Every structure is written in C-alpha cells, then in structure tokens.
Amino acid sequence: MTGPAHPLVTAARELADRVLAPRAQSVDRDGMPESSIEALKRSGLLGIGAPVADGGSAAPASVVRETAEILAGACCSTWFVQAQHHTPVATLVNSADPVRERLLGPLARGELLSGVAYAQLRAHPRIPVRVTRERGGWRFDGRVPWYTGWGLNDVMLLAGVTREDEALFAFTEAREQPGLRPSAPMRLAALTASRTVSLELDGLWLPEEAVALRTPYATWAVTDRPKNTNASPAVFGITAAAIGLLGDEPSAKETAEVLRGRLDEARRQAYALADHPVPTERIEERLACKTRAYDVMRAATTAAVVAGGGRAMDLRSPAQRLAREGLFLLVQGQTTQVRAAHLARLGTPDPEAPLSP
Template identity: 65%
Template sequence: MTTTPHPLVTTAQRLARDLLVPQAERVDQEGVPPGHIEAVRRSGLLGVAAPAEYGGAGAPAAVARRTAEVLAGACCSTWFVQTQHHTPVKMLTGHDGPVRERLLRPLATGELMAGIAYAHVRAFPRVPVRAAPERGGWRFDGRVPWYTGWGLNDVMLLAGVTDSAELVFAFADAREQPGLVASAPMRLAALTAARTVSLDLDGLWVPQESVVRRVPQAEFAEEDLARAANAGPAVFGVADAALELVARGADGEEPARALRVRLDEVRRQAYALADEPATRECVARRLAVRTRAYDVMRAATAAAVVAGGGRAMALDNRAQRLAREGMFLLIQGQTPDARRTHLGSLATG
C-alpha cells in the first residue's frame, strides 16, 4: 500500500528535479545564487516545522527530515544555507516575547531568512564570543569562526557567553554594521558555495527586545548533548543520491541494492531514536547509529566514485561532488563525544 507524500515533500522533490540537480555542479564551483534561495523562500519549505498560526506548515518531524534529505541529495550547498534557518524558527516557537511576535511570521513564511552564529558556544570553557549587558541591551565581542549564508540571509541568531557562564541568544541583522565585520568567503574543500565567513564582533549592540533566550551554559550543553548525537537527514540524502549514480553504472545495480538495504536500516534506527525523548541515556545509542550512518554514506559515495571511474575526478562530476559533500557531513555539527565515538569506530574497523 502506498501513501500520498506530504505536499512539502512533493514541493521539495519538484524543486530538486527542476532546479537544484541540474545546476548542482555549477553551484558547487560558483556559489549558491540568490535565485536558489528565492525559490526556497517561495516554496514554503522554510516554514516546514513552523506553527501554522504564524504562517508555517506545522508539519511532523518525518516531513521535515524527508524534505531535508531531498534538498541535501540534490544540492548540499543550497541545503546547508537553508537548514540554518530552522533552528532560529524552532527557538522562536518555544519563546514568548516581543522578538517572537516580530520575527516568527516573516521567518515562517520565507519573507525573511535566518542564519546561525552560535556553534562556537560548544567550545566552552573557551569563549570565542562574550556577551555583556550595556545600555538596555547586550554587547557582543569576539569572533564567530563560522557563519554560513552571508549575503543570502537576512537575520542571524547570535550567542555569546557572559562572565557568569550564561548564554545569551539574540537576533541581529546579517549585514556589516557598527561592531560587525565579515571576512572574505572561505575557500573550503567542500561547500565553499554556501558562502561561509567568520564574523569579527567589536561592540556589536543588540536591544533587549531582540533576545530570544538566556540559559546557563551547563543547561544548554546538557540539552545539546542528545540533540547533536542524532544522525542528520543530509547524511541519508547524500547517500541516496550517490546510490542512484551507482545503480545507473555498469555492474552497479547489485552493489547499490545491497548498500540500499544497509542505508534504509540505519535510517530507520536513527529516526526512531530521534523521536524518543532526548535524555543523557540515549546519547551513546544515538552516537553509535550516527557512526553507522557515516559508514554507509562513505561506502555509498566511494562506490559512486568507483563506478564513475576516471571521469569522477573532474570537478564538474557529480560523484566527486557527492564524495566531498559526504566528507563535510562527517564533521558538520561535530561534538567531542561524536568525534571520540567516530574515531573509535574507525580504529577498530
């Protein structure tokens, strides 16, 4: 028995087929164009999990995961720019204050697009960005090492650490302004197209009404532990795309089928764990499944390169692009626990 896909899944598949896949190799070399982001804005995908009363779709987690798989498998750079948006939306959804009423609807409808500038808080006790109260708001100083989507998104969710080890999350405009200067776009082995920069903050001031959350660092780290241990949908999307290439090549149908069985099983396990309550006890199981997902993704992208032969070494070859994107996903959102688990798995085979 088959079921009708959610309308946003159908939308993502159409966007992938008509725009993202045909241009993915060019985008990989030249950068994500504003037209791609405009198409994502119009599609409704930026509001996939946003509350319906604010103009979003309020779709289940399974729909959000599936749309992410489709976008990542089609053009990982475009996926990576737009995926930043969903965390600010989620944080606003759980907040009750003026910034929610100001930003949640335009973010849910795609009128505005958000990025995130807070992965550095995982470096604690090192503090790359400090926050301090000043003039009825907050002053941010330091360096945001990674900020993706510069020039493509409108606002950013920024975090800094206070002298009392409290995290302050606030929204700011994603543009150069007094107290904020962006570096040149980084040249990376993969996803250079996603327009990643670093941000130098020297007294960037945001008003109190732009603050969306204040939380002790230890409490946030506990929340982040289980969340970051999940296997992300992009891993499965890139692996899916690679196996499609393998299946189309000479001698590739049977290897693709065997890898597909492994991929579907680890995806089922990963999403079942993601749907369980996020507790410290679930972390080890999630990390183990995340590592197995990496193993299958690496096998799938390597198989695509092998099936492509010498042609796969060309920069405009899809298999080679997927292999590099898979390499990026190995460290995307990496925590110390994830790194230790992955390295241990690689060492023992």
C-alpha cells in the first residue's frame, strides 16, 4: 500500500499491537477480559460500515477488509466477536423500521455491542426457529445452535421464519429472559474465548417495534447465499500472522518468502472477485479462490508449527494457537456449497490445480 493509512487501519493496528496481540495467548486459555471489549468499543471500528450521519465511518470495502485482517491476525477470538456486530449494523442501515432510530447510533458509536443469531435460517426448508404472531408482536420458538458473544454482547439480532415463509429479524437484549435460555459456553478446539452458546427459545415475545427486517425467505436467501463463497479476510490475517512467526526463524525465512508470495496472490484474486459488482456471478471462481486461500493458510500455519518444533506444542506458543484458529476458519460460516467445493479441492491429486467448473 502507498500513502498514509486510513485512520481506521491505524486504529486497528494500535488496538492489535497494544491490546489484542499481547493478550492473545491468555485470552485463548483463560477467556476474554471485559477490558478488551471496552477497548474495542472505544476504537471506532464498530461503526466502520455505518453512515457518518449515524456515528459511523462509511469506510470503503478495502478498509473493512484490511482492519479485519489485522484484528484476526492479532486475536482471532476478538475478531470473531466483533465480526458478529457488523451484520446487525448493516441490517439497520437498510431498515426503515423504528428500531433503526433507536439502535443504529449506539451500535455505530460503539456504545453497544451486538451479536447475531441467524445462521439457522440456512437450514431452510427445515425451520429451527419459528416465528408466529402473538399479542401485537412476535413469538419465537425453537433452537439457535450457535450464538457468539454471550456475556460480552449488549443486544442480539435474532432471526426466524414465519408461517408465511418470511425471514424475520428482531432485536432483543443479549441476556437470559422469559422464553430465552442459553446453554453453558461451548468448549471449542479454538475460540472458546468467543463465548459461543446455543439458545433455547420457548415463547420469547418481542414487540413489533423490535423488528428490523421482514422479507420473503426466498428474497433474503438470494442475497445471503453468495456471501460465503468469498474468501474471508480473517483467513489472510491468520496466514500473515503465521508467516510472521516463520520470519523470526532463521531456518524458515526462505519458506516465509515463498508463502508470502502465495498469500499476496491469493489475496489479490480474492478481493478482485469480492469487488465484482454482481455478487451472484463468478461463483465457481470465488469458491476456487476461497479454497486456495485455505491452502495457503494451512501451509503457513503448519510451517509455523514445524519451524517451532516441540515448543510449538506449548499452549504459550502462538504457532499452535494460529493452527487451531485456522481450523476454525475452515468451517466458520460454512455452507453446503462451500463444503462441497473445499472437499473437491482436497480430493484432487494436485491441490494447487484449479477446480473444474
């Protein structure tokens, strides 16, 4: 990059260097301290995609991606918690409902942190969460299998499907309440610090003014399905962090340079496709590029472990943490389409060979 960095890129680097990276190992082992969340809220990054008039920055996509890479490479758990926040913000930006006026400003300014519970919509035509009319509002029943940020978030954006086959999204406080009961935080191979739980919904009632989006499921799915065909900036952030570890090992500097070249090329291709004006086009190319990005990440994190030798198995070593975080990113946001493309690539004799259309 040339020229001065965008202010939010500078803010992300300062947060990463001052707070996230120094704590990453302890966060991985012991959990995320409230001070990390408070630092995130003060950073200005939570309003990166919100309009300036609502307290955000309206940053371009290139800045959004670069800051995501920086946060993920410093502490993937913190990146993942804050990543949930941006879908509620984007939903409110495009909403004309009263909840926009109430919540968009506080979310964009970092006064509130939001989680999101909507991945279950992708199970359609199965309906894990059913929404029905009740007492002038909406009743939610069912189970949310994954909710990240429990005990860290202030509010959540919850989604279900109505009897009219509509996707309905509404906000509520992120706390146990009548009709909403969380599981214990899940023990995961990586990112346990993200405090991911499942949610049991048994008659949770939300008023009409909590609704941020109500649209035919088919309409919502058309815009949702292509999203996960693009490579995640977090993959490039983890890859860059692993290559950085390699650069510290005299015997691995040549390997680091080769992998850095592969990273730069994968990132360039991925972001060119992400910037394509029609997100539903070039899906095969997007999937091939996404799986190539996984290849580079797997190679870099494996190399960091190999270069570290036996000390890489110590839980105080960032090499094994990055390798586990890489495993997490292989399945984060995974859809049937993404899984099929990734397995097909892994099953080819030469994993560097392009996928057949």
